[in-house]
Amino acid sequence: MDDLLIRGGHVIDGTGAPGREADVSVLDGRVVAVEPRSARPARRVIDARGQGVAPGLIDIHTHSDFTLPLNPRAESKIRQGVTLEVVGNCGFSVAPVLPGRAQMQREYLASSAPWLEFPESTFADYVAAFPATSVNVILQVGHNTLRLMTTGLENRPVTVAELRAMERMLEEALAAGAWGLSSGLFTAPGNFADAAEIHALARVLRRHGAAYSTHMRDESDQVFEAVREAIAVAEATGVHVQIAHLKLSGVNNWGGAAKLLAEIEAARQRGLPVDCDAYPYDTATNPLRNLLPRWVMEGGIPAMLERLRVRDVRSRIRDEIARGGLTNFGRIPSWDVVRVAISPRMPENAGRTLGDIARSRGVDPIDAVGDYVLADRGETRILITSMTDADVHEITRAPWVTVGSDGNALAVTGVTGQGKPHPRYYGTHAHVLGPCVRDLRLLTLETAVAKMTGLAARALGLRDRGVLGPGAWADVVVFDPARIADRSTYEEPHRYAAGVSTVLVNGQVTIDGGDHTGALPGRVIRRAA
Numbered sequence: 001m002d003d004l005l006i007r008g009g010h011v012i013d014g015t016g017a018p019g020r021e022a023d024v025s026v027l028d029g030r031v032v033a034v035e036p037r038s039a040r041p042a043r044r045v046i047d048a049r050g051q052g053v054a055p056g057l058i059d060i061h062t063h064s065d066f067t068l069p070l071n072p073r074a075e076s077k078i079r080q081g082v083t084l085e086v087v088g089n090c091g092f093s094v095a096p097v098l099p100g101r102a103q104m105q106r107e108y109l110a111s112s113a114p115w116l117e118f119p120e121s122t123f124a125d126y127v128a129a130f131p132a133t134s135v136n137v138i139l140q141v142g143h144n145t146l147r148l149m150t151t152g153l154e155n156r157p158v159t160v161a162e163l164r165a166m167e168r169m170l171e172e173a174l175a176a177g178a179w180g181l182s183s184g185l186f187t188a189p190g191n192f193a194d195a196a197e198i199h200a201l202a203r204v205l206r207r208h209g210a211a212y213s214t215h216m217r218d219e220s221d222q223v224f225e226a227v228r229e230a231i232a233v234a235e236a237t238g239v240h241v242q243i244a245h246l247k248l249s250g251v252n253n254w255g256g257a258a259k260l261l262a263e264i265e266a267a268r269q270r271g272l273p274v275d276c277d278a279y280p281y282d283t284a285t286n287p288l289r290n291l292l293p294r295w296v297m298e299g300g301i302p303a304m305l306e307r308l309r310v311r312d313v314r315s316r317i318r319d320e321i322a323r324g325g326l327t328n329f330g331r332i333p334s335w336d337v338v339r340v341a342i343s344p345r346m347p348e349n350a351g352r353t354l355g356d357i358a359r360s361r362g363v364d365p366i367d368a369v370g371d372y373v374l375a376d377r378g379e380t381r382i383l384i385t386s387m388t389d390a391d392v393h394e395i396t397r398a399p400w401v402t403v404g405s406d407g408n409a410l411a412v413t414g415v416t417g418q419g420k421p422h423p424r425y426y427g428t429h430a431h432v433l434g435p436c437v438r439d440l441r442l443l444t445l446e447t448a449v450a451k452m453t454g455l456a457a458r459a460l461g462l463r464d465r466g467v468l469g470p471g472a473w474a475d476v477v478v479f480d481p482a483r484i485a486d487r488s489t490y491e492e493p494h495r496y497a498a499g500v501s502t503v504l505v506n507g508q509v510t511i512d513g514g515d516h517t518g519a520l521p522g523r524v525i526r527r528a529a
């Protein structure tokens, strides 16, 4: 007898094929049959008439390694039907932390993971201590973390010995189960690395059959050069390259999405193993300090704070931003598009714009930003509306671009329910499956599902997830195609998505009748040796 039978649903199998009426049978954590009007007996039958039944959704780019230890039920994700999160992105990973470097790591990641501890640990220690969670997890090790452990925040090339040390830490992480390496070349210390350093590490990945993902060096005025740099890694080393959260930031670059996509598609057509992902929002989130010129952070957080007290430094920042726009985000219409998301020492400012803060204090915006970074020791996170809808839609509709929230698994209660984080943490996948399909008509439901299941699994090199068929792990979502939607907004981000009734993770019912069962059936998925 099977464990479960999901009866009468409209099965959208993750391949992009048209949906069809079928029953899905589950036994011992796996899908054992997908067939019309099944006669297989099962201990429990879930009525899915009128509902869509799809493979569990893959969130291919997240930072939930910062919150799953605090929110192992992964509420904001699992309630959208997400059953697998890829973490350790943008060059940031919680491990390894070498002896004597824990404080540096804590300061460095405070604006991303303000509530997390960073004990000294090897990657193997980290994997062993990773909590039981509701979602499956793929871990990556971060290049910024490896460089932080080697050269700190020094602006210089690594020495041969330091590169060997980074290669050794990378190999240890891969041996301990890391899926691959992520880079964050947009910020210190990743931005101090040249192509040769990345290629050397990519060759290690290639030897181990592991993958590379990148938050590129630039997403605004140099985004085309940055895409070429990412593609060159695949070309030079043969390693799979995942370009993270593809976007065009800054008014100078608005309208360039079709051309940017064409550049990546051309590489794919040349046979290069390159994929990319995106989230469907015109607003990004980042530490406030990352809007400043890159040299401001050289030498570390204490050095940055020291520097920001100097009047001449402020003028230099003002001139550089006036000339070239913000680091990472380019030119913005005004400081009213930048608003405080989470500010550990000044939580009352969540939701306020930097333009408003500057006006109410009667100071210049650059001074408002400098003072703010000082007052919160660089830990404040902001939201910045630096993209245009037309580009976001163009990227969202591309059938070969996968979906990554770039967000954390949060919960409306508890420690992760604070501040005003980006609504994408709660809504990315539901927004694509609902509003983008139904209201904006950017893509079909089958294509939307495929982008977040089958295609994502292929980009990751996962064989037994992402498609609903016999033999696959029973990660399954049952949802109402007419009702699925994100409910989180910039003003009220802490709201769960609507329209998901049942979620199975490794065959276990984790969302049942729209409620979390408390089950923690997720596992760390390790790269096959």
Ligand SMILES: [Zn+2]
Pocket (backbone or CB within 6 Å): 089, 090, 215, 244, 245, 406
């Ligand atoms: Zn990123």
